Amino acid sequence: MANGFEQSPQQAFYVATNGSNAGQGSATAPWKTIQYAVDTVAAGDLICVRGGVYNELVTITQSGSAQAGPILLQSVPGETAVIDGTGLPIPDGQYGLLTLIDASWITVQGLELRNYSTASTANVPIGLYVTGAGTQIRLIGNHIHDIHTTANGCAANAFGLKVDGTRAPQSINQLSIHGNEIHDLTLGCSESFSLDGNVENWEISANRVYDTNNIAIGAIGFEGIAPNPAFDQARDGAIRENTIYNISSFGNPAYGNEYAADGIYVDGGTRILIERNLVHHADIGIEVASEHAGRTSSDVIVRNNIVHSGNSAGISIGGYDSSVGGSLRVDIIGNTLFRNDQANTGSGEFQIQYHATENRFINNIVHAGTAGYLVNAFTTDSSLPVELDENLYWLDAGGQAAWVWQGVEYASLAAWRSASGQDANALFDDPEFLAPAGFDLRVQPGSPAVNTGINLGAGVVGTSDFAGNLRVMGGAIDLGAHER
Structure with missing residues (x-):
């Protein structure tokens, strides 16, 4: 699955902390809020967010299209746009700093999402949340951290990145989550990063997940997220080339010393x-x-x-x-x-x-x-x-x-x-x-280990070893993750 789109943006718009939503959204007259930008642009447009801290919740309900291209939301190259949740509410009991609802042909790239928390089991803070149904969604190179629940017990939940396919038969599909950094999360009974319900044809690749107190990456089914049980499974996907470390529930109040x-x-x-x-x-x-x-x-x-x-x-x-x-x-x-x-x-x-x-x-x-x-x-x-x-x-x-x-x-x-x-x-x-x-x-x-394995075919053993070298050399295969 590709991690980007071929189309060039039709028009570029800008957001800056010192901008105005009464402006034109140009580089010299940028808009002030990311929300105004995502509500205003059309399919194929590019939103360039200048570096700085944006204390707002952002919800994307618009879509790009196959004909015009995706809507691309990104930090200006060389700068970091930060969506910071300090002091913000959690609508509907579960929400993201950045939320995509029934959106398609969307790319979110190079943003930092941080500081969203709750002390209540009634609320679930999420860094980046994709829900409903949609296709051609790319989440690339984002930095998500310091999302916390400080409530106790297994009714306490928070997520760094969450994808819920909540419709059927319409799914979330053609989803790529690539090159993101996710860390320093306090999760209760939830995952750092999860796909749940009617989600199909997806790839989770080259992400780094670390320093969290529950599961790093989860692909989940049968939780009742999709309305039809026949579609209620994350499926037909790949989890590859991720680096995951310092993941432990020991001391998490939901698990005690487990x-x-x-x-x-x-x-x-x-x-x-x-x-x-x-x-x-x-x-x-x-x-x-x-x-x-x-x-x-x-x-x-x-x-x-x-x-x-x-x-x-x-x-x-x-x-x-x-x-x-x-x-x-x-x-x-x-x-x-x-x-x-x-x-x-x-x-x-x-x-x-x-x-x-x-x-x-x-x-x-x-x-x-x-x-x-x-x-x-x-x-x-x-x-x-x-x-x-x-x-x-x-x-x-x-x-x-x-x-x-x-x-x-x-x-x-x-x-x-x-x-x-x-x-x-x-x-x-x-x-x-x-x-x-x-x-x-x-x-x-x-x-x-050298040349003593059994070759079960490329569909099973793969074509590349852990380091990207050929998995089978000279007709023989080694034991373990590396081919010599």
């Missing part, structure tokens, strides 16, 4: 690709599950990602409890998991929970810390929750290797293989990372 915040969370989504992301120092690196009984996240590919130094599991599939949903047909291929479960939760590097069905875990490097848990399939609700093979396992000196199958712990690869019937071609050997102390998790030329 390590429950995911770097990337698919909760009821379907047909989603998660690739080439770096997630570190999160609670759970990547999780694919459903919080709704009888529902699943399905047909998800998790490939060529690096997850390290997490507090709990590196990658987790299946529902967190027997009363919720699970995961179906999730392929976890060619990832590198390194020294997760730093808080010694017992979750391990790869965790398999409830209602996991027809999943695969293949070609991964799994290097545990001294906690030692490599794979943890602790439930007994499925005789075959996942197929595992061609994985390379190792752990730090001083640890005791542990694999768990059907709730029983095994201390050797041979015992694990015998009990589970899995990992027939797995190895227990040092992957020989180049510089693990500095988290350079490429492998050395003589590593047992």
Whole structure:
């Protein structure tokens, strides 16, 4: 999916803090408020917002068009326009500093959105909010921070960026969220950045999300956001090349002292690709599950990602409890998991929970810390929750290797293989990372990971490794996220 449009703007208008809405909107007679600008321009127009602080809520209900081109709202190049929510209300109980309602052909680029907060569970502040239905929406290079709820409990919610597809069959589609920086959020029970309801054909790429107290990126379904349950899933999307770190719910009043915040969370989504992301120092690196009984996240590919130094599991599939949903047909291929479960939760590097069905875990490097848990399939609700093979396992000196199958712990690869019937071609050997102390998790030329994977086809393994190199070289594929 492209991250921009080809059309040149038909007309450029300007906004400045010292402008006047009685002016012409020109560079020499700019308008004063962003809201006046978005209400006044037409399809194909460009709104250039000069640097400065704008203490206003902005709502976009107009649309560009395929014929005339998008409406483009951006900071003047080299300057930063700041939408600051200090002291502003939260209309309708849930609103954004910048809100798009049933808008299409819109690009928002290079803005800073900050300082929007509540102390009430009745209000939900959002940095950038897209809702209703719409197409061809680009959110590029924005900086969102300091969005807070200080209320207690799981009725407290705030979001940095939120997309809700609230109509059916009309969806939010052809959506690109690229190159944004999102940080310093106090979220209660919500996500830093989420897609929910009837949202399809989307890409979340090259964003940086950090220093928040709940989930970084979520693709969600079955929450009743869309009026028709058949359309109530984020679907047919990609989460790629994002950098996510310092994500933890520990100390969040909604969770207490639980390590429950995911770097990337698919909760009821379907047909989603998660690739080439770096997630570190999160609670759970990547999780694919459903919080709704009888529902699943399905047909998800998790490939060529690096997850390290997490507090709990590196990658987790299946529902967190027997009363919720699970995961179906999730392929976890060619990832590198390194020294997760730093808080010694017992979750391990790869965790398999409830209602996991027809999943695969293949070609991964799994290097545990001294906690030692490599794979943890602790439930007994499925005789075959996942197929595992061609994985390379190792752990730090001083640890005791542990694999768990059907709730029983095994201390050797041979015992694990015998009990589970899995990992027939797995190895227990040092992957020989180049510089693990500095988290350079490429492998050395003589590593047992080199050329020992199984090529499942480009549709599964991808065409590029974590670093953008060819995923398959000379007909062979390496284990882990890097191809040598």
